[in-house]
Amino acid sequence: MISPVMPVYKRADLSFTHGEGPYLFGADGRRYLDFAAGIAVNAFGYAHPHLAGALTGQAQKTWHVSNIYRIPEGERLARRLCGLSFADTVFFTNSGLEAFECAVKVVRKYFSATGRPEKTRIICFQGCFHGRGMTAIAASKTEKMAGGFGPLIDMFDQVPYNDLAAVEAAITPATAAIALEPVQGEGGLRVATDAFMRGLRALCDRHGLLLVADEIQCGLGRTGRNFAYEWSGASPDVMCLAKALGNGFPVGACLATEKAAQGMTIGTHGSTFGGNPLAMAVGNAVLDLVEKPEFLPQVQRMGDYFRRRLEEVRRAFQGAFDDHRGRGLMQGLRCVNAEHHLRLVAALRDAGLLCVGASDQVIRFLPPLNIEEKHVDEAAALMHKIIAETI
Numbered sequence: 001m002i003s004p005v006m007p008v009y010k011r012a013d014l015s016f017t018h019g020e021g022p023y024l025f026g027a028d029g030r031r032y033l034d035f036a037a038g039i040a041v042n043a044f045g046y047a048h049p050h051l052a053g054a055l056t057g058q059a060q061k062t063w064h065v066s067n068i069y070r071i072p073e074g075e076r077l078a079r080r081l082c083g084l085s086f087a088d089t090v091f092f093t094n095s096g097l098e099a100f101e102c103a104v105k106v107v108r109k110y111f112s113a114t115g116r117p118e119k120t121r122i123i124c125f126q127g128c129f130h131g132r133g134m135t136a137i138a139a140s141k142t143e144k145m146a147g148g149f150g151p152l153i154d155m156f157d158q159v160p161y162n163d164l165a166a167v168e169a170a171i172t173p174a175t176a177a178i179a180l181e182p183v184q185g186e187g188g189l190r191v192a193t194d195a196f197m198r199g200l201r202a203l204c205d206r207h208g209l210l211l212v213a214d215e216i217q218c219g220l221g222r223t224g225r226n227f228a229y230e231w232s233g234a235s236p237d238v239m240c241l242a243k244a245l246g247n248g249f250p251v252g253a254c255l256a257t258e259k260a261a262q263g264m265t266i267g268t269h270g271s272t273f274g275g276n277p278l279a280m281a282v283g284n285a286v287l288d289l290v291e292k293p294e295f296l297p298q299v300q301r302m303g304d305y306f307r308r309r310l311e312e313v314r315r316a317f318q319g320a321f322d323d324h325r326g327r328g329l330m331q332g333l334r335c336v337n338a339e340h341h342l343r344l345v346a347a348l349r350d351a352g353l354l355c356v357g358a359s360d361q362v363i364r365f366l367p368p369l370n371i372e373e374k375h376v377d378e379a380a381a382l383m384h385k386i387i388a389e390t391i
């Protein structure tokens with residue numbers, strides 16, 4: 001018999017009663033150090049007083065009003081996101097996939113509005129993940145994501161990641177945009193090289209294409225910069241955010257330059273819930289924390305520290321891990337043996353350390369961004385012990 005909750009997730013037999021900072025407390029009475037953070041969502045951990053206060057404060061006023069009225073908190077969050085980034089304008093969504101959907105609509109509309117309606121196709125990358133909507137799964141093209149859901153919209157041309165020559169070769173008169181994750185999350189923590197990002201920017205400029213960055217997982221401080229594209233010095237024209245933006249309250253955003261968004265006029269897009277006052281109050285509170293001067297230096301310091309400790313783990317188990325990937329506080333180890341991959345994720349979980357699998361046999365660590373050395377030390381100690389016992 002089918003379960004009342006549609007059985008699309010393979011769930012661990014584990015639930016939680018509450019959380020505090022980087023820890024979750026299980027219904028089993030045990031404490032878990034959360035280095036998955038809701039898959040890069042809980043960037044400031046659990047029960048953060050400033051965020052909880054913003055949510056409950058707004059909950060006493062209005063949860064929702066329609067987008068047919070002005071929403072001052074949303075206007076403020078949009079101004080702040082533009083101030084932090086390359087963008088001039090923002091559309092708020094409830095999820096990552098909706099942010100990506102909006103980005104695709106911005107691209108299509110830009111070319112129709114500027115008299116080039118034949119430019120409809122988007123170049124994307126092997127291993128990409130842009131969400132589970134029909135548009136996003138058409139980009140991913142894998143059997144796991146798209147099998148049985150066809151016919152898929154035919155508008156994505158997929159090429160290998162970090163291969164600029166392949167991108168250039170894939171450009172045709174129908175190409176409208178290039179869309180990439182500056183660090184692939186689900187795809188296995190591959191990092192776009194700075195030269196690749198700059199090369200994509202140059203190709204877009206030369207061919208009149210738009211560059212779309214999906215920073216849903218890697219944005220908002222995760223790599224040690226506000227946005228991962230900043231490491232390269234090359235800015236996109238359109239960017240998707242979600243995950244950390246609400247620290248667990250569902251909110252996403254599609255950011256664009258004035259030029260790229262020129263087709264997005266009244267009536268071209270919308271969302272009932274997107275940008276409602278509750279989401280905007282939490283989003284502004286998250287930005288209060290992101291904008292603190294000590295925040296990014298601390299993420300960079302912890303990212304470097306975690307890199308050193310994870311490198312020790314890799315060296316301690318010669319031959320078990322053949323790659324250590326990622327940037328800032330999104331890092332992972334690639335298992336040589338496919339069998340070890342999910343077995344280790346489960347064993348670490350059972351021992352009290354939450355992490356998450358990714359494609360390509362990568363064990364992925366996405367701790368809250370406000371962790372301290374002692375949390376990294378605790379995670380590293382558990383890894384040494386559990387890996388030794390498990391493989």
Ligand SMILES: *Cc1c(COP(=O)(O)O)cnc(C)c1O
Binds near residue numbers: 218
């Ligand atoms: C999680 C994720 C998405 C999808 O977000 P949802 O909120 O699950 O729809 C899209 N792109 C990237 C890079 C992601 O990590």
